[in-house]
Amino acid sequence: MLIGGVSVDKGNINFSDFFVKPNYSANLTGMKGSVSKVSSGDPTPADLVLNGRLDDDAPVSISGKINPLGEQLYLDIAAKASGVELTRLTPYAAKYAGYPITKGKLTVDVAYKIDHGKLDASNHLYLDQLTFGDKVDSPDATKLPVLLAVSLLKDRHGVIDVNLPVSGSLSDPEFSIGGVIVRVIVNLLAKAITSPFALIGSAFGGGSGEELGYVEFAPGTSTLTPAAKEKIATVAKALNDRPSLKLEISGRIDPATDEAGARRAWLDARVAEQKRRDLRKSAQEGDEASDSEAGEQGADVKVSKQEYPKYLEEVYKRASVKKPRNFIGMAKSLPPEEMERLLMANAEVSETDLRHLADQRALVVKQSLERDGKVPEDRLFLTAPHLNAEGIKDKGAPNRVDFSVRQ
Structure with missing residues (x-):
């Protein structure tokens, strides 16, 4: 044909x-x-x-x-x-x-x-x-x-x-x-x-995307890491590009790791506070260098690796914990590892503290989305925290904040 x-x-x-x-x-x-x-x-x-x-x-x-x-x-x-x-x-x-x-x-x-x-x-x-x-x-x-x-x-x-x-x-x-x-x-x-966050990741360069569905924290802390801030920025871009979506934010703790992490964070905070005390004291005595350091760092005092043993020992001396004594009844000098162990063992971390940690994680993420990501507050919802690691299907750490989207 x-x-x-x-x-x-x-x-x-x-x-x-x-x-x-x-x-x-x-x-x-x-x-x-x-x-x-x-x-x-x-x-x-x-x-x-x-x-x-x-x-x-x-x-x-x-x-x-x-x-x-x-x-x-x-x-x-x-x-x-x-x-x-x-x-x-x-x-x-x-x-x-x-x-x-x-x-x-x-x-x-x-x-x-x-x-x-x-x-x-x-x-x-x-x-x-x-x-x-x-x-x-x-x-x-x-x-x-x-x-x-x-x-x-x-x-x-x-x-x-x-x-x-x-x-x-x-x-x-x-x-x-x-x-x-x-x-x-x-x-x-x-x-x-x-898989809404896979979609977000492909649209906004968030890697595999699935990882955008949560923000991880170091055990025991609610401080945003640079990686967490980067994730939050990507999620904020996606929300601002999809104005009809709302985001639910749920804090989570893992009792197995967050309790130990909270004890570590408790000790680090007291070591930093001890340095802050010493800086204030030096400033009052007219030490200009200490006055300058205290003014620059304020509440965000950093303790170097070299300084840590000194301030740890001062915290140990001030602490009302049962301390090993020598033959004349005075507290023994202990290596830093032993002082850490005793102090963290006596740190009080309750279920209420852990729940507060989960809530605080969710709050700092919400505040970052509002303040840095410019997402309107009425599109962000804090939901009840998860107090265990159950139900996690990804490979992320259980110390986290989980996201979900709704219309």
């Missing part, structure tokens, strides 16, 4: 889908273009060029190569439709999402290649101002929280910009291009909901 070529001028292609109710119809109008020679005896594909509009509105262009007369279909085409009114797709949205579309435009840029029965395709979707109406009853609608998924995908400008690859074998009796595309879209929505 041989076709010498086909030209189209002012053509019209009408498509109707009677499977959905109400029916969906699309009308390609003003089509103009051509298909070059194609033959069942010649494997050379024909050149295809078509241009027109969807319902006399959105421009449509199709170009590429095709050979429908060969032993196997060959297709390598690209197509684009710009500014398609999304309200036209309400029959599909109501059936599969459970919501009608009340506003929005779609630009779709696709590339499909079929060779030796194998399909490889890319679908670039750009949805601007997608807006749903009130929920409708549909037995075929997904059970996923569609509105939350859309909020996760939509940026501050109301745009959803995604690429959906599709592949498969046309010889598979279960294969359906439409069915595959529906599954890809559903999978995208599911991933957005179940």
Whole structure:
């Protein structure tokens, strides 16, 4: 079979889908273009060029190569439709999402290649101002929280910009291009909901993304590390780019490690306080160097490794703990490790203290998101703390703050 070529001028292609109710119809109008020679005896594909509009509105262009007369279909085409009114797709949205579309435009840029029965395709979707109406009853609608998924995908400008690859074998009796595309879209929505921080990470350079779902702390502390601040900054960018999202913040402690960490933090704080006392005393006695150091460091006094044994011993001498004594009843001098052990063993760390630690971790993260990330306070919610390491499915430390998103 041989076709010498086909030209189209002012053509019209009408498509109707009677499977959905109400029916969906699309009308390609003003089509103009051509298909070059194609033959069942010649494997050379024909050149295809078509241009027109969807319902006399959105421009449509199709170009590429095709050979429908060969032993196997060959297709390598690209197509684009710009500014398609999304309200036209309400029959599909109501059936599969459970919501009608009340506003929005779609630009779709696709590339499909079929060779030796194998399909490889890319679908670039750009949805601007997608807006749903009130929920409708549909037995075929997904059970996923569609509105939350859309909020996760939509940026501050109301745009959803995604690429959906599709592949498969046309010889598979279960294969359906439409069915595959529906599954890809559903999978995208599911991933957005179940792994929102993976989505955030890919959009804002947060590595694997999953790690953005929590902020780690050193055991026993509620001090933000540089890595924690970097995570918080990325989460803040994502929230500011998705203004319809809210963030829930939950502090967590691990009794197995946070109690020991809290004892360590308790001792470090007292060593620092001892240095602070000495600096104040020296300043009062007129030591200008000490006065300058105290003024510069204030509450954030740092104790060097060389200074630590000195101030640790002073803390030990002041502490009301049972101390080893010599034969005349005076407290023995002990190596730093022994003084640390005795002091930390007598540090009081209660369940209430640990709960307060979990709450404090959540609070410092919330304050950082507000102060440094400029996230409005009314979008941030502190939730009840987790007082154990149960339920953690990632590889992060249990001394942490956990995030979750909601609409």
